């Protein structure tokens with residue numbers, strides 16, 4: 001026996017009931033947002049080599065997914081339009097085509113699932129032939145204010161299509177304020193802004209860019225996305241976004257940036273969202289396919305670590321899988 005050992009933390013871990021009583025963090029279906037790649041057409045469901053268990057889906061297929069998600073308790077989805085190469089140009093003009101498949105799909109989903117929250121990622125990379133998130137000058141610079149204006153116009157079209165939340169993922173300065181003012185002028189003052197506040201120039205977006213065929217054709221995104229070495233810069237962005245009228249602050253990616261989530265959470269009273277991106281998800285899948293880890297347990301642990309760091313909401317490519325798992329655990 002160890003003498004005088006008054007404190008034995010293992011007492012609070014001795015059986016499942018006690019472990020459950022002392023559990024500090026949970027993940028629930030209400031905490032997760034399901035992302036979807038949206039293609040034009042009908043009955044389209046293409047698998048993605050670098051993103052197992054996720055698909056390019058047409059809106060009718062997303063409706064089927066929405067039905068399942070709702071049953072699992074998931075109540076929000078985020079749409080990523082995949083644009084055919086022949087519709088892409090240097091200005092990303094398809095983004096402002098009011099009949100583009102994003103706006104049509106949003107209206108259709110709202111028609112069948114009025115209570116489902118629809119989020120739209122707003123940036124130009126899906127629409128531009130060069131793959132950058134903004135307009136590009138003749139010298140190859142990403143134009144800030146001009147891009148913010150296009151995103152504001154795009155946001156108005158989103159608002160009129162029934163999209164509940166706009167999530168600008170471009171990292172231009174001042175775009176939250178410009179979008180907020182433009183929406184308000186249009187009578188869309190109840191459309192929320194979920195700002196990608198700390199979006200890092202990460203190497204974990206590759207499967208996403210594969211799906212969209214949107215890898216930048218020249219240069220990289222380092223003049224607008226944050227340097228992975230920095231955290232104070234994220235706090236500057238968070239303060240500005242809050243002042244400019246953001247309703248949610250997002251950190252992206254998630255698992256390599258838990259410290260950033262924690263720091264932003266400590267500095268705001270807004271809900272903190274994080275985006276568990278394609279590469280983070282694919283890594284788990286790849287290891288699980290090799291039977292090196294168990295996917296369900298690894299996903300659950302990953303998402304718990306994100307909640308523990310302070311995120312209120314998690315966008316994850318494993319949304320349906322975690323919700324299914326939680327349902328099975330509780331039954």
Ligand code: PBG
Pocket residue numbers: 121122123124125133169170204205206207208209221276277278279
């Ligand atoms: C671009 C955008 C990216 C993602 C979402 N929106 C990638 C990028 O900045 O090139 C990546 C999301 C993911 O990998 O899950 N605005």
